[in-house]
Amino acid sequence: MPLAPGLARLRPGRREYPQTPSVPQYRVAATVLFALVGAVFGSWAARIPDVAAALAADPSTLGLALLCISLGALASMQLTGALCARYGAGLVSSVAAVLASSTLVLPGLSSSAIELGVALVLFGAATGTANVAANAVGVQVERAAGRPMLPSLHAGFSFGGLAGAAVGGLVASTVPTAVHLTGVGVVGLVVTAAIAPTLRARDVEQQVAGADPADGPRGARGTVLLLGVIAGCTAFGEGAVTDWGALHLRESLGAPTAVAAAGYAGFSLAMACGRLAGNRLLRTVGATRLVGGGAVLATAGALAVATVPLVEVVIAGFVLVGLGLANVFPVAIARAGTLAGSAGVALASTVGYTGLLGGPPLLGIVADAVGLHVAFLIVAALVAVGAVFAGHVGPAPSRTGYARRLVAPAGAMARLATTRLGHAARGHGNSLADLGAALAERTDVRRPHPGLEPLAA
Structure with a gap:
């Protein structure tokens, strides 16, 4: 009995796929997916102060509510790996994008802290x-x-998050929170409907070819866990700068608000620019040297933040941290996926997210005891783990000039930061305050809560 047309396409050995998208089309769809997830979370992050004000929530209550995002995410991540292996990453990501866009409106509709917590568990x-x-x-x-x-692709997430936060900041004073988040959710649903067929078509091809090594080779779990630790140390550093960077500049060093905003803005833009250059750097120097060089660069930046009490040096340190960490997380996750498919991605992401979850509270405790400048020494120590274990993210390319390429990632990313941030400052004066104002125009001062940004991350 002949199979139905839809089932015939999935018959083992048959390799005829209707309108299978090309690799460039697939890449565009994936980039849009990353940007959409970033924009959804950035939009929520921009309205956190408004939600807190509407509920008259004190900092401790808001902190507990925001923790619900992390708890919801941790509960779902390991299950996601199994779902991707069973149904395909394209289908699961499309459904998840629909759910993320739909649950985005719930925090804006909450009328109590308990309702907000439940809404954020679902959103997380x-x-x-x-x-x-x-x-x-x-x-x-x-x-x-x-x-x-x-x-x-992670650069798409970074720019999506920046765009979502910027739009949220622009409309915060004129558009009610629920209306704004509903509008973003509707746009998210439309975008998801546009890219889902492309993502799903490639899923069909992957399933027929059996291309996703969901279980991975024996012994790979230990390496995947180590990759998760590397990602977690990176996420710890990102969360530290996100939550405490501007506060350190303003309260520890007495910087004005506009200048304090330049610290996080510079970090975010440097990370986005570093990720844009990441593909080329990976092809040029290899994963091992990119992660090792980036970790060294980020460690130097964190040490500058911790030890030099000068506003200019601290902002430069944040830029170095952003550049150095830009590609560590995506490279570690990519290696985990190579070793163990969707299950490896889920495991490494979950371990990485655990570092992000515990990092900012730990730094808060240390800061209360000895000051934020000492707390950033912990960041430097943990980020250095990436340099120590860089050999586990992939083999270095067998080319000549090893010693010269060993430091190439740090130099290339530093030159990139100088160029991009120079463009941002041009036309806005020469003072540090003017630069801070220029960067603040491009990035909303309200920093996102360190929940999901590095994981798309």
Whole structure:
């Protein structure tokens, strides 16, 4: 009895796929997916102060509510790996994007702290699933293209988050929170409907070809866990700068608000620019030297933040941290996906997210006891782990000039930061305050809560 047309396409050995998207089309769809997840979370982050004000929530109550995002995400991440292996990363990421867009409105409709906590558990579970599934899609893009792709996809997340936060800041004084978040959710649903067929078509091809090594080779779990530790140390550093960077500049060093905003803005822009250059750097110097050089650069930046009490040096340190950490997380996740497929992506992401969850509270305790400048020494120590274990993220390319290329990532990213931040400052005067104002125009001063950003991350 002949199979139905839809089932016939899934018959083992048959390789005829209707309108299978090309690799460039697949890459565009994946980039849009990453940007969408970033924009959804950035939009929520921009309205956190408004939600807190509407509920008259004190800092401790708000902190507990925000922790619900992390709990929801942690609960969903390991399940996501199994779902991607069973149904395909494209289908799971599309459904998760729909859920993330739909649950985005719930915090704006909450009338009590308990309702907000429940809403954020659901939102965290949806966005956590979307992050893991998006990374699994990114690994499939790399597999289809035969070259590094995940860093540039993470750049899409970074720019999406910046755009979401910027728009949220612009409309905060004129548009009610629920209306704004509903509008973003509707746009998210439309965008998801546009990219889902492309993502799902590649899923069909992956399932027929059996291309996702969901269980991975024996012994890979230990390496995947180590990759998760590397990602977690990176996420710890990102969360530290996100939550405490501007506060350190303003309260420890007495910087004005505009200048304090330049610290986080510079960090965010440097990370986004570093990820844009990540694909080329991976092809040029290899994963091992990119992660090792980036970790060294980020460690130097964190040490500058911790030890030099000068505003200019601290801001430069944040830029170095952003550049150095830009590609560590995506490279670690890509390696986990290579070793163990969707399950590896989920495991490494969950371990990495644990570092992000525990980092900012730990730094808060240390800061209360000995000051923020000492707390950033912990960041430097943990980020250095990436340099120590860089050999586990992939083999270095067998080319000549090893010693010269060993430091190439740090030099290339530093030159990139100088160029991009120079463009941002041009036309806005020469003073540090003017630069801070220029960067604040491009990035909303309200920093996102360190929940999901590095995991798309």
